[in-house]
Amino acid sequence: xxxxxxxxxxxxxxxxxxxxxxxxxxxxxxxxxxxxxxxxxxxxxxxxxxxxxxxxxxxxxxxxxxxxxxxxxxxxxxxxxxxxxxxxxxxxxxxxxxxxxxxxxxxxxxxxxxxxxxxxxxxxxxxxxxxxxxxxxxxxxxxxxxxxxxxxxxxxxxxxxxxxxxxxxxxxxxxxxxxxxxxxxxxxxxxxxxxxxxxxxxxxxxxxxxxxxxxxxxxxxxxxxxxxxxxxxxxxx
Amino acid sequence: xxxxxxxxxxxxxxxxxxxxxxxxxxxxxxxxxxxxxxxxxxxxxxxxxxxxxxxxxxxxxxxxxxxxxxxxxxxxxxxxxxxxxxxxxxxxxxxxxxxxxxxxxxxxxxxxxxxxxxxxxxxxxxxxxxxxxxxxxxxxxxxxxxxxxxxxxxxxxxxxxxxxxxxxxxxxxxxxxxx
Ligand code: SF4
Ligand code: SF4
Numbered sequence: 001x002x003x004x005x006x007x008x009x010x011x012x013x014x015x016x017x018x019x020x021x022x023x024x025x026x027x028x029x030x031x032x033x034x035x036x037x038x039x040x041x042x043x044x045x046x047x048x049x050x051x052x053x054x055x056x057x058x059x060x061x062x063x064x065x066x067x068x069x070x071x072x073x074x075x076x077x078x079x080x081x082x083x084x085x086x087x088x089x090x091x092x093x094x095x096x097x098x099x100x101x102x103x104x105x106x107x108x109x110x111x112x113x114x115x116x117x118x119x120x121x122x123x124x125x126x127x128x129x130x131x132x133x134x135x136x137x138x139x140x141x142x143x144x145x146x147x148x149x150x151x152x153x154x155x156x157x158x159x160x161x162x163x164x165x166x167x168x169x170x171x172x173x174x175x176x177x178x179x180x181x182x183x184x185x186x187x188x189x190x191x192x193x194x195x196x197x198x199x200x201x202x203x204x205x206x207x208x209x210x211x212x213x214x215x216x217x218x219x220x221x222x223x224x225x226x227x228x229x230x231x232x233x234x235x236x237x
Numbered sequence: 238x239x240x241x242x243x244x245x246x247x248x249x250x251x252x253x254x255x256x257x258x259x260x261x262x263x264x265x266x267x268x269x270x271x272x273x274x275x276x277x278x279x280x281x282x283x284x285x286x287x288x289x290x291x292x293x294x295x296x297x298x299x300x301x302x303x304x305x306x307x308x309x310x311x312x313x314x315x316x317x318x319x320x321x322x323x324x325x326x327x328x329x330x331x332x333x334x335x336x337x338x339x340x341x342x343x344x345x346x347x348x349x350x351x352x353x354x355x356x357x358x359x360x361x362x363x364x365x366x367x368x369x370x371x372x373x374x375x376x377x378x379x380x381x382x383x384x385x386x387x388x389x390x391x392x393x394x395x396x397x398x399x400x401x402x403x404x405x406x407x408x409x410x411x412x413x414x415x416x
Contacts, residue, residue: 095331117413
């Protein structure tokens with residue numbers, strides 16, 4: 001029996017029933033830019049970076065199931081411009097100073113910006129005031145870099161069963177909070193062995209005393225960028 | 238012989254690291270100098286820019302003098318380029334944006350332990366600080382951006398080569414950096 005197939009930028013991609021477009025593409029070694037999609041968690045569709053045209057309609061490829069005969073476009077000039085603008089907005093909404101960030105070289109947002117050839121800020125910076133939480137003996141929270149993807153919220157509630165994090169407020173006021181009366185991480189059950197410790201795509205949830213351990217050139221994304229990871233997998237499997 | 242392209246460079250609220258990285262083009266500066274002449278720049282020590290083809294601006298805007306120089310560059314340069322993280326997003330100096338400038342000055346000149354004289358410098362020669370450090374595109378129109386802290390020498394080289402050859406500048410993939 002032949003497997004169902006859709007086309008992605010003209011290339012035939014076969015898939016298993018139930019797979020999303022981004023999953024099927026990833027399996028086939030084709031990179032669709034993404035930010036909040038995490039292979040271990042159900043898709044959330046919050047960042048919209050993986051938006052593609054499905055039969056001409058804009059859909060998030062992380063939440064849209066692949067279907068036989070779909071015509072999907074991803075690598076178009078218009079979608080690239082939209083993705084660049086999304087990345088620029090995420091940068092100016094927070095305080096992202098990559099040269100001094102522990103996550104630099106391992107950050108999905110940074111790598112996405114480079115992959116999309118984003119060179120400018122594009123918008124005026126919001127410069128929000130977001131104090132860090134250094135209360136925990138082993139963990140630092142730098143909220144300045146939060147992109148509100150909710151991965152830590154879900155990891156902490158679904159996997160760690162601790163509910164350490166939550167999103168509060170709406171629209172421009174939306175922000176990440178720590179679920180403790182004091183609001184401080186030290187007053188939660190958060191531990192470095194938690195799943196929530198390792199899911200943040202950017203540099204918010206950090207190990208203390210471990211920053212800048214890998215020199216430039218040897219950091220995870222210097223060795224293999226998210227694109228290379230997907231495309232390389234396609235070559236070897 | 239065609240006239241040389243006039244290039245001005247300056248560092249506003251920057252550390253001159255971008256200029257150092259520019260100089261890392263090493264001996265390629267010699268063929269560059271066949272085509273380019275430097276106007277106002279730390280390399281020439283000229284104090285004001287004349288009419289130029291290209292202005293390279295390192296650093297963001299943290300005080301009145303920065304703004305004055307930036308406006309001079311925008312006025313005199315046909316093509317204005319934001320060079321480096323600080324010019325593009327404020328960079329390290331902009332990390333003071335979350336604090337009140339008065340508090341910062343008090344902290345540094347009054348409260349720091351070990352100070353021999355406790356006085357906030359207020360000589361009229363000193364340019365007044367702005368409450369926030371701003372990247373340059375928030376104050377003037379910017380034509381191109383060279384990201385990086387600093388941008389690698391190859392980014393300067395690729396960018397200027399394209400510009401001098403009349404091509405739309407395009408950075409090679411590895412030359413786009415944010416750190
Ligand atoms: S979180 Fe990523 S994009 Fe933000 S400052 Fe850190 S490395 Fe840069
Ligand atoms: S802290 Fe990280 S994982 Fe949590 S919502 Fe913010 S960006 Fe996402």
